[in-house]
Amino acid sequence: MPTPSEQLSTAKMASCLELKQGILYHMRYTLALRAEQASHRDWWLCLSLAVRDRIIDDMVLTQTRHNEDNVRRLYYLSMEYLMGRMLVNNVHNVRVFEEAQQAISELGLSWHEVCDEEMDMGLGNGGLGRLAACFLDSLATLDLPAVGYGIYYEFGLFKQDFHHGKQVEHPDTWINYGTPWELIRPEYAQTIQFYGRVEASYDSFGNYHPRWVDTKNVLGIPHDIPVAGYDTKTVNFLRLWSSRSTEDFDLDEFNKGDYVEAVRSKAIGETISKVLYPNDKNENGKELRLVQQYFFVACSLADIMRRFERNNGSDWDQLPEKAAIQLNDTHPAIAVVELMRILVDDKRLHWDHAWSLVTRIFAYTNHTLLPEALETWSVGLFEKVLPRHLQLIYEINYRFMEQVEQRWPGRDDIKTELSIIQEGQHKMVRMAHLAVVGSHKVNGVAALHSELLKTDLFARFHEFYPDKLTNKTNGITPRRWLLNCNLGLGQLFEQYGIEKDWPKNLERLRKLEEFAEDEDFQLAFMAIKHQNKQRLADVIQAECGVEVDPNAMFDVQIKRLHEYKRQHLSLLNILTLYHRLLNDPDLDIVPRVFIFGAKAAPGYALAKTIIHAINAVADVINNDQRIRGKLKVVFLPNYRVSLAAKIIPAADLSEQISTAGKEASGTGNMKLALNGALTIGTLDGANVEIKEEVGDDNIFIFGLQVDDVQALDRHGYNPYDYYHGDEELKNALDWLCSGYFCPHEPHAFDDIRTTLLEHGDRFKVLADYRAYIDCQERVSEAYRDQSRWAKMAILNTARMAKFSSDRTIQEYADEIWHLPACPIA
Numbered sequence: 001m002p003t004p005s006e007q008l009s010t011a012k013m014a015s016c017l018e019l020k021q022g023i024l025y026h027m028r029y030t031l032a033l034r035a036e037q038a039s040h041r042d043w044w045l046c047l048s049l050a051v052r053d054r055i056i057d058d059m060v061l062t063q064t065r066h067n068e069d070n071v072r073r074l075y076y077l078s079m080e081y082l083m084g085r086m087l088v089n090n091v092h093n094v095r096v097f098e099e100a101q102q103a104i105s106e107l108g109l110s111w112h113e114v115c116d117e118e119m120d121m122g123l124g125n126g127g128l129g130r131l132a133a134c135f136l137d138s139l140a141t142l143d144l145p146a147v148g149y150g151i152y153y154e155f156g157l158f159k160q161d162f163h164h165g166k167q168v169e170h171p172d173t174w175i176n177y178g179t180p181w182e183l184i185r186p187e188y189a190q191t192i193q194f195y196g197r198v199e200a201s202y203d204s205f206g207n208y209h210p211r212w213v214d215t216k217n218v219l220g221i222p223h224d225i226p227v228a229g230y231d232t233k234t235v236n237f238l239r240l241w242s243s244r245s246t247e248d249f250d251l252d253e254f255n256k257g258d259y260v261e262a263v264r265s266k267a268i269g270e271t272i273s274k275v276l277y278p279n280d281k282n283e284n285g286k287e288l289r290l291v292q293q294y295f296f297v298a299c300s301l302a303d304i305m306r307r308f309e310r311n312n313g314s315d316w317d318q319l320p321e322k323a324a325i326q327l328n329d330t331h332p333a334i335a336v337v338e339l340m341r342i343l344v345d346d347k348r349l350h351w352d353h354a355w356s357l358v359t360r361i362f363a364y365t366n367h368t369l370l371p372e373a374l375e376t377w378s379v380g381l382f383e384k385v386l387p388r389h390l391q392l393i394y395e396i397n398y399r400f401m402e403q404v405e406q407r408w409p410g411r412d413d414i415k416t417e418l419s420i421i422q423e424g425q426h427k428m429v430r431m432a433h434l435a436v437v438g439s440h441k442v443n444g445v446a447a448l449h450s451e452l453l454k455t456d457l458f459a460r461f462h463e464f465y466p467d468k469l470t471n472k473t474n475g476i477t478p479r480r481w482l483l484n485c486n487l488g489l490g491q492l493f494e495q496y497g498i499e500k501d502w503p504k505n506l507e508r509l510r511k512l513e514e515f516a517e518d519e520d521f522q523l524a525f526m527a528i529k530h531q532n533k534q535r536l537a538d539v540i541q542a543e544c545g546v547e548v549d550p551n552a553m554f555d556v557q558i559k560r561l562h563e564y565k566r567q568h569l570s571l572l573n574i575l576t577l578y579h580r581l582l583n584d585p586d587l588d589i590v591p592r593v594f595i596f597g598a599k600a601a602p603g604y605a606l607a608k609t610i611i612h613a614i615n616a617v618a619d620v621i622n623n624d625q626r627i628r629g630k631l632k633v634v635f636l637p638n639y640r641v642s643l644a645a646k647i648i649p650a651a652d653l654s655e656q657i658s659t660a661g662k663e664a665s666g667t668g669n670m671k672l673a674l675n676g677a678l679t680i681g682t683l684d685g686a687n688v689e690i691k692e693e694v695g696d697d698n699i700f701i702f703g704l705q706v707d708d709v710q711a712l713d714r715h716g717y718n719p720y721d722y723y724h725g726d727e728e729l730k731n732a733l734d735w736l737c738s739g740y741f742c743p744h745e746p747h748a749f750d751d752i753r754t755t756l757l758e759h760g761d762r763f764k765v766l767a768d769y770r771a772y773i774d775c776q777e778r779v780s781e782a783y784r785d786q787s788r789w790a791k792m793a794i795l796n797t798a799r800m801a802k803f804s805s806d807r808t809i810q811e812y813a814d815e816i817w818h819l820p821a822c823p824i825a
């Protein structure tokens with residue numbers, strides 16, 4: 001292969017020189033260091049700053065244009081953004097990849113060592129936060145005017161490591177040394193109120209206008225992260241709010257003359273944005289979480305109103321023309337109420353006028369049907385933290401209930417079902433109901449999920465608002481999840497004449513279908529996979545101290561640890577194969593490396609037990625000479641975006657084995673298939689649509705379907721029937737819980753057994769076991785025929801265009817936001 005310098009055109013040489021000068025400029029004038037003193041981290045910082053300078057030029061251009069043209073904007077409200085590393089992505093998006101590599105090489109440095117210095121920006125838990133990050137990339141790439149709003153967590157998702165196989169959490173100190181990717185904007189700070197009480201009062205016309213008084217106040221400071229589109233001049237930004245105390249945070253304490261107590265209580269203001277709650281799909285009802293939600297929503301709406309009033313004065317009827325707001329799950333749903341408060345209390349609009357504006361502005365994305373994930377807040381907590389908002393919710397609900405009465409006179413049962421307030425011993429505010437009532441569109445995130453919203457979770461709402469529910473199948477950005485992470489495959493596309501614009505036009509890959517049976521292409525495709533596997537094998541050796549063979553099948557399950565995702569089903573398969581091998585050492589099985597990556601919520605005991613169990617089984621299997629390395633099991637610690645980018649290009653098999661009806665979409669499934677991994681999966685979430693796209697012959701589907709799961713639930717599912725009816729299953733589960741794999745703590749895994757047997761196996765692990773084992777046999781048979789496997793893998797990569805987040809965002813823009821593009825000259 002030619003070295004980069006031989007390939008660089010004159011224009012790129014100039015650009016490379018400019019970058020190098022930028023790097024050295026920042027080394028001297030930003031870090032005040034001589035090059036000889038600089039660490040890899042210093043070089044990473046200076047390269048980032050040099051790249052940032054270019055992005056800022058286009059950001060100023062973009063924002064000037066958006067403001068001068070007073071464009072319609074999309075505001076994306078999300079509590080989570082799982083951005084990962086920014087440098088490599090930005091270098092690709094602004095098209096200076098080769099130049100940057102060359103500059104780093106000319107400075108005598110290693111590209112990978114410099115890039116590996118970057119801490120992930122891990123301000124999210126999993127799929128929901130990563131979706132927000134992919135959407136920002138697509139919005140900018142499609143030249144759509146948009147601002148993302150969220151929280152600037154001082155500590156993102158915890159860092160995970162294992163002690164004797166058990167998860168241990170450590171704080172994520174990503175911000176310790178600051179980040180080059182933020183621009184702090186104190187001039188746009190906002191003051192936000194909490195707590196206090198509502199006082200009745202009348203204006204000078206004798207009209208009732210309640211006042212929210214005696215509040216505690218905090219300051220929100222914007223940290224702007226530029227978001228550069230791929231191969232375009234558009235640079236949008238993500239505005240993240242950090243909290244600071246105001247002097248009047250607790251006036252009471254100051255007035256009492258207790259200076260020290262008053263300053264101490266100021267610290268409470270600073271805790272709001274301190275840490276991301278590490279729960280994925282499980283709400284915990286903590287006061288600080290509600291405070292976080294209102295804090296970032298109130299800052300964001302005040303910012304949106306400031307921008308609107310600057311350009312449009314108080315022409316409120318223009319508000320829905322200038323602003324579309326998307327709620328990423330119900331976490332920011334309080335925004336519906338906050339905008340009513342602003343319009344009715346502050347701007348003095350009539351209720352009906354305000355409500356008609358609000359309901360034209362908001363749209364809501366639902367991300368789950370799991371009841372434990374649906375947010376409710378106790379009325380008591382609401383009254384304490386946001387007393388005025390509780391009154392407004394009651395008013396919204398009163399008027400909504402009147403409409404329900406008109407539609408279904410006398411049907412109190414339907415009112416109870418639809419009410420925003422859940423009655424009962426502890427009255428609760430149902431945030432999903434608030435979001436549905438306050439939005440003009442509500443979408444699910446895959447076809448199957450959106451259908452289930454209509455028939456299950458929101459069935460009655462669907463009767464009431466027949467045009468509100470819709471589908472927007474999730475997607476992933478092909479920039480991060482193919483161009484950045486799989487350079488080898490990108491080069492192969494070029495050799496085979498795939499148009500160069502494939503990263504923003506994923507349909508281009510369909511041309512690969514022509515080569516699916518071409519032997520040379522198959523070999524080249526599989527050679528790249530092999531290189532990627534070798535690189536991952538090095539990571540595994542470094543991280544886990546386990547040697548794995550890149551010729552073995554890499555069987556990958558990477559996602560949050562959750563019972564519904566069923567990592568323990570894969571563990572039962574591993575135990576079954578291990579058992580078979582021990583009883584027949586000559587058994588001719590396809591060698592496999594099982595690769596896991598997953599964080600468990602710190603309070604989710606069973607999820608932590610499953611991690612411990614996988615690690616314990618791994619330790620026994622990896623050290624058992626009798627099976628001659630035919631099976632290896634590795635659990636890579638600290639699964640995160642940058643680790644995903646190393647695992648995904650090296651995967652042969654993608655495990656997407658959730659209980660049918662429980663995974664709303666999944667996006668890991670899309671990343672893996674795009675990189676040529678074959679899916680073994682249930683008919684759940686977007687797996688259904690992946691199957692439609694790649695074809696039945698190029699995916700491994702098994703197990704219960706949604707109807708089957710529902711039938712089992714209706715007619716009484718008895719996991720013992722499966723346990724007693726399947727000798728291999730019984731053996732695997734008994735063996736796991738026998739103490740054999742953890743002699744020092746023989747009962748360590750008892751809870752897994754208890755959940756699957758005595759507690760009724762809510763996620764049908766035992767019911768799907770046999771179908772899964774049999775399907776894995778079919779996978780192994782396919783892998784033995786490397787040419788057949790290569791063809792299937794190629795067809796997966798070739799047929800993933802639908803799952804580009806560019807397609808998803810264009811659908812949102814056309815059908816929900818009605819948002820025109822604004823190309824920057």
Ligand SMILES: *Cc1c(COP(=O)(O)O)cnc(C)c1O
Nearest residue numbers: 126127559640641644666667668
């Ligand atoms: C894509 C991604 C996820 C979501 O994975 P699923 O398999 O869809 O649950 C979670 N975490 C990270 C770091 C990701 O990149």
